[in-house]
Amino acid sequence: GFIETDRQMKTNVENIFAIGDVVGQPMLAHKAVHEAKVAAEVICGEKSGFDVLTIPSVAYTDPEVAWTGKTEKELKEEGVDFNKGVFPWAASGRSLSIGRSEGVSKALFDSKSGKILGMGICGTNAGDLISEASLAIEMGCDMSDIALTIHAHPTLSETTAFAAEMAEGTITDLMPPRKRK
Incomplete structure (x- = not known):
């Protein structure tokens, strides 16, 4: 034990x-x-x-997989109402320029407060990118805090902000999916 x-x-x-x-x-x-x-x-x-929720985890595969906070499965099992934003790296200028467009960044937010609950990243250097989400969870950031944080362009780190923008419906770098009624 x-x-x-x-x-x-x-x-x-x-x-x-x-x-x-x-x-x-x-x-x-x-x-x-x-x-x-x-x-x-x-x-x-x-x-x-x-707080155990702020521990980033990384699978050093190719591509890398990194996560922090709660997973989508955990939130569903706990009955938490949440929004998610998923940004495909095929729409990232940086991932395209380095020939690694197979990635995705997914952020999970509380439906009522907008606070970040978790994030998962699959793609090259995902382990280098996940700490921003751990900090956001630690600081109690909401999707607007992340979406409005200026990221250098073109970088892989901006996919974190793009995932938040996808959840918010404010993204300008990709057509957001239609909201279900």
């Missing part, structure tokens, strides 16, 4: 903290490093906490 901890990496034994693989999934080095920072900050008396 795993060692149970709270958001501050404290165990049920006073002054004992646990981080990394011993506290459970996902077993990722970058998660363990972040948990260690949280534990150290708490030990030093700082206010700190850890």
